[in-house]
Amino acid sequence: xxxxxxxxxxxxxxxxxxxxxxxxxxxxxxTGDWLAELTMLILAGNRSKGRPGYAPTFxxxxxxxxGTCLDRGIKVVSNAGGLDPAGCAAAVSELAGxxxxxxxxxxxxxDDLTGHELGDAPNLDTGEKLPSAPLTANAYLGGRPIxxxxxxxxxxxxxxxxxxxxxxxxxxxxxxxxxPGDHDALAGSVVAGxxxxxxxxxxxxxxxxxxxxxxxxxxxxxxxxxxxxxxSVITKHPGTGGLVSVGTVxxxxxxxxxxxxxxxxxxxxxFDTIRLExxxxxxxxxxxxxxxxxxxxxxxxxxxxxxxxxxxxxxxxGLDIEAKARLAQDAIWARxxxxxxxxxxxxxxxxxxxxxxxxxxxxxxxxKAGRAFSSAVVETGLANYPGFYGLTPPGxxxxxxxxxxxxxxxxxxxxxxxxDGRQLDGPPDRQWxxxxxxxxxxxxxxxxxxxxGGRQPDGGERSVPQAAPAASALSPGIPGQGEPAIxxxxxxxxxxxxxxxxxxxSGDKGGNANLGVWVRTTGQFDWLTGYLTVERLAELLxxxxxxxxxxxxxxxxxxxxxxxxxxxGRGVAASPRLDAQAKALGEELRAKLAExxxxxxxxxxxxxxxxxxx
Numbered sequence: 127x128x129x130x131x132x133x134x135x136x137x138x139x140x141x142x143x144x145x146x147x148x149x150x151x152x153x154x155x156x157t158g159d160w161l162a163e164l165t166m167l168i169l170a171g172n173r174s175k176g177r178p179g180y181a182p183t184f185x186x187x188x189x190x191x192x193g194t195c196l197d198r199g200i201k202v203v204s205n206a207g208g209l210d211p212a213g214c215a216a217a218v219s220e221l222a223g224x225x226x227x228x229x230x231x232x233x234x235x236x237d238d239l240t241g242h243e244l245g246d247a248p249n250l251d252t253g254e255k256l257p258s259a260p261l262t263a264n265a266y267l268g269g270r271p272i273x274x275x276x277x278x279x280x281x282x283x284x285x286x287x288x289x290x291x292x293x294x295x296x297x298x299x300x301x302x303x304x305x306p307g308d309h310d311a312l313a314g315s316v317v318a319g320x321x322x323x324x325x326x327x328x329x330x331x332x333x334x335x336x337x338x339x340x341x342x343x344x345x346x347x348x349x350x351x352x353x354x355x356x357x358s359v360i361t362k363h364p365g366t367g368g369l370v371s372v373g374t375v376x377x378x379x380x381x382x383x384x385x386x387x388x389x390x391x392x393x394x395x396x397f398d399t400i401r402l403e404x405x406x407x408x409x410x411x412x413x414x415x416x417x418x419x420x421x422x423x424x425x426x427x428x429x430x431x432x433x434x435x436x437x438x439x440x441x442x443x444g445l446d447i448e449a450k451a452r453l454a455q456d457a458i459w460a461r462x463x464x465x466x467x468x469x470x471x472x473x474x475x476x477x478x479x480x481x482x483x484x485x486x487x488x489x490x491x492x493x494k495a496g497r498a499f500s501s502a503v504v505e506t507g508l509a510n511y512p513g514f515y516g517l518t519p520p521g522x523x524x525x526x527x528x529x530x531x532x533x534x535x536x537x538x539x540x541x542x543x544x545x546d547g548r549q550l551d552g553p554p555d556r557q558w559x560x561x562x563x564x565x566x567x568x569x570x571x572x573x574x575x576x577x578x579g580g581r582q583p584d585g586g587e588r589s590v591p592q593a594a595p596a597a598s599a600l601s602p603g604i605p606g607q608g609e610p611a612i613x614x615x616x617x618x619x620x621x622x623x624x625x626x627x628x629x630x631x632s633g634d635k636g637g638n639a640n641l642g643v644w645v646r647t648t649g650q651f652d653w654l655t656g657y658l659t660v661e662r663l664a665e666l667l668x669x670x671x672x673x674x675x676x677x678x679x680x681x682x683x684x685x686x687x688x689x690x691x692x693x694x695g696r697g698v699a700a701s702p703r704l705d706a707q708a709k710a711l712g713e714e715l716r717a718k719l720a721e722x723x724x725x726x727x728x729x730x731x732x733x734x735x736x737x738x739x740x
Contacts, residue, residue, distance in 0.1 A: 128301045128352045130294050130318075134158030134204075135325025137165045137181050143325070143347050144187035148194050150363035154197060157293040160184060160206040161324045163636065164698045167429045167527040169208040170261045178217075179210035180284075185217055187284070193227055194467065196281060198567070203272055203293050207284040209262060211235055215284045216342050219546070232280035234271040237287040239263040239426060239534070245604075247428060251691060252529040258430040261527065264426045265534060268391030269315075271541040272296025278319065279543050287427065295351060295392050301726060302354045307393075313395035314356020315418025318389065320395075321360055321378050321412070322348040327631075328360060328378045329408075332709075334629035336714060341367030349480040358414040371409040373629060373646070380642025385678050387418070392535070394418040398680055422491060424539055428530040432700050433468065434492040434523035438503040442481045443513045447472070450511035451483050455511050455716035458485065460626035461502035466494065471702035482517075486702035488526070495523035507565075518526030529697025531636050547556050619721040627726055628654065630712025639693040639708035641715065644685035650726050651684040657720065658686060666718040667711075669693075 131153040133143040137160045140586035149155060160181040173179040184206030195202055207214040215233035222229040240263045264287035273296045275283045283296075298304065298315040328348040330339035339345075346366025352361040360375055362368060379397065386398035394417060401414035442450045451474050464470050469488040474481055485503070489495040500520035507514060543550045585736050627650050632641045643658065645651050663672035674691040694701040694708060705711065 127351055128155065128297060128711050129153045129351055130155045130297055130322070131349045132156055132159070132192040132325055132347050133162065134160055134184075134206075135327065136160070136162060137168070139325055141183060141186055142190075142477075144460060145190040146362070146366070147347055148191040148198075148200065148348075150346070150366065152518075153200060154669065155201045155203060155297045156191070157202075157322075158184065158187070158204045158206065159290050159325075160204065161208060161287060161290075163246050163427055163529050163634075166209065166262045166264060166427060167529075167699050170527075173209060175262055178213060180208040180214035180217070181206040182696070183216075185221055188218065189225070191220060191323075192222060192229065192282075193225060194557040195475060196227060196229060201276060201280070201297065202282040203276075203285075203297060204283070205284045205285045205288050205290075207233060207239065207295060207570065209264075209286065211284050211286040212389050215282075215356050216547075218282055218284065220707045224413075229354075230279050230281045230546060232275035232278065232283045232543060232545045234267065234275065234283070234285040234288070234541055234543055236271075236539060237264045237267050238283075239265055239539070244426070246533065247426070247530065247532040248287065248532060250425070256428065256430070256526075256530060256532070256565060258432075260428045260430050260530075262429045263426055263540045265426045266391065266537075267419075267541050268292050269295030269299050269312075269421050270298075270392065271543050273299035273633060275543050275545065277301040278543070278550055280545055289316075289319075289390055290323035291316045291390060292392070292583075294319030294322065294352065295390075298352050298356070299392075301352075308356075309393045309417030310415065311354070311356035311391035311417070314358065314412070315352060316390050316393060316395040316417075317379070317397070317400060317412055317415050318350040318352055318356075318360070320381075320383075320388070321358075321375055325367060325382065328374060328380065329362050329370055330374050331367075331368070332631070333369070333374055333377055334625065334631070334712070336560040339367075339369045343367060350443055356415060356417075357411065360410045360412065361408055364408075368408075370410055372402045372410055373644075374403055375410045375412070376644050377629060377631045377642075378683060380644065380685055380687055381631050381688060382635050382640055384635070384640065384641065385587055385676075386680055386687075389421055391420050391424065393420055399680060400682055402683070420536075422536050423533045424536050424563065426532050426534050428532060429527045429699070430530065430590060431695060432492045432526050432528035433488055434495045435486060435488045435526045436495045436499050436521070436523040436702075437484060437486040437518065437704070438482045438500055438520075438700070439485075439517040440503070441513075441517060442474075442511065443682065445481060447481045450513075451481070453511045454514075455485070455508070457506040458503055461505060462499055467499075469702075471581065473702070475704060481702070484704055488702070489523075490699075492525075497522060499523075513557075527697075527699040529636050529699060555729070618724050620724050621719050621721055621728060622727070623717055624658075625713075625716030627722060628716060629718050632708050632711035632713075634694055634698050634701075634707040634709075635689075637692055637694045638695050639690045639711055641688040641690065641708075641711050642685060643687075643712065643715070644683060646684065647698060647726070648684065651681065653723060653726055655679060660688070663688060663715075667715060694733075 131147040211233040269286040295315040312430040344367035346362035388395040399416040467487040676689040
């Protein structure tokens with residue numbers, strides 16, 4: 127068994143986590159995920175200002191634990207190298223010298239394709255040609271370079287852009303000697319890596335049923351006990367807050383995925399084969415994951431400067447909210463014509479007796495999107511709707527980046543491993559492909575339960591048959607499905623929020639959003655698969671109606687996953703939505719009312735009898 131502990135889920139996570147994981151109990155490998163698509167753009171901005179192109183907070187954490195890790199033989203693996211893994215590795219060596227420690231530091235390069243010939247770099251989602259020179263271009267590398275670094279004796283391994291799961295897959299390859307054809311074991315390690323990559327999200331953080339989570343304020347970080355067959359047990363240190371349950375692990379499995387074929391550089395993990403079992407308090411076993419050979423293409427994440435943006439937010443209170451919103455816009459566009467901007471996004475967010483009117487303009491001209499716009503909003507302050515006040519002062523426009531996913535042949539990317547500044551010689555004919563198409567819908571065999579068609583990456587159309595609704599979807603009490611029966615004087619269907627029985631987790635992947643939902647019983651799942659169609663989703667969340675939406679079924683997890691294409695526009699950095707990363711999308715859906723059969727409610731809910739006629 128290899129105990130792999132996570133101490134960071136993003137750039138900005140809890141600085142004390144590394145010490146907590148090292149001192150809280152036995153572990154073999156300490157990992158941390160610092161990178162996201164947005165992080166690469168942030169690091170590019172830092173680098174342009176003369177700051178490090180890596181995550182300095184990694185060094186802060188490492189300073190707390192490096193000596194203890196060396197004493198106990200704990201390996202450290204991190205992608206905190208960002209855009210400058212060599213610089214980060216040098217900083218680790220300098221830190222060790224300052225602490226009087228002797229440490230072998232490895233770093234992995236080859237992911238940075240900035241300045242390389244990428245051709246038209248067609249967008250993976252839209253097929254468009256890249257319109258501007260990249261600020262960053264990084265292929266997603268996998269776990270084998272990490273394994274080679276550990277095999278060469280590295281105590282600390284620093285990478286640039288690798289898959290989040292590679293931080294677990296790499297140590298697994300090192301420990302168990304998995305060959306490229308060991309697809310099932312590799313896929314199992316990918317799943318374990320996906321579960322722990324986001325830190326406390328696997329131990330009760332951001333969990334739909336948060337009332338079940340004890341002491342979330344002191345949530346412990348996750349540990350994957352990885353076995354030779356690729357199975358794992360997800361747990362946490364004793365005495366820490368949080369919860370490891372089938373529910374918390376399911377929630378994280380559904381986070382930022384596409385189809386059940388989860389593609390990566392070392393193997394494709396079939397999420398429709400995963401089995402979860404509660405082994406005891408805060409111990410969930412993951413087994414049964416089947417794997418397939420990885421694709422021969424790699425995903426490349428490009429960022430380029432898209433232009434300038436400015437957002438002004440006004441508060442609307444009391445009566446006639448929609449009329450006030452129209453009046454506010456009329457007043458603003460009378461001063462700066464709406465059509466003068468390249469893009470305008472208006473978002474009205476109701477909140478009880480108050481609403482937020484958020485207007486974002488985007489343009490290549492920083493002056494036009496700057497004070498010319500924001501000052502025009504302020505100028506309406508005494509000639510606008512009653513109760514006018516704003517939350518944003520007038521200001522200049524800020525630059526924004528566009529995220530651009532594309533593909534490259536795996537053979538075009540060659541990873542390199544360096545130990546203490548010297549390049550290692552790799553085995554003959556070794557290819558270290560990047561994280562090909564992690565979490566993206568790609569070509570290959572389609573699975574039952576995929577309810578909507580779409581365009582293949584090669585431009586061809588695919589036809590997916592519409593699955594028949596589950597039998598329980600036709601049960602009485604569902605609108606449009608016949609006359610309801612009477613049980614104990616009440617309808618067997620109760621109008622109540624979907625979240626009464628359904629959990630959800632949502633997130634961003636480039637310009638798309640994913641929305642994973644799950645329930646706890648097979649009866650609930652049978653009902654949910656019939657009820658929550660793509661068409662129903664458009665009714666409940668109208669802003670998805672004009673977007674392409676894919677639906678995937680994961681019966682083994684009692685879950686559905688929706689991919690909403692284009693919801694976030696050109697990616698998080700360019701998204702004008704208030705919820706730019708779609709983190710609240712799942713909770714928004716859980717709040718929607720549905721006619722749920724009373725027999726499926728874990729806590730019986732009785733409807734309010736209708737009022738007698740006046």
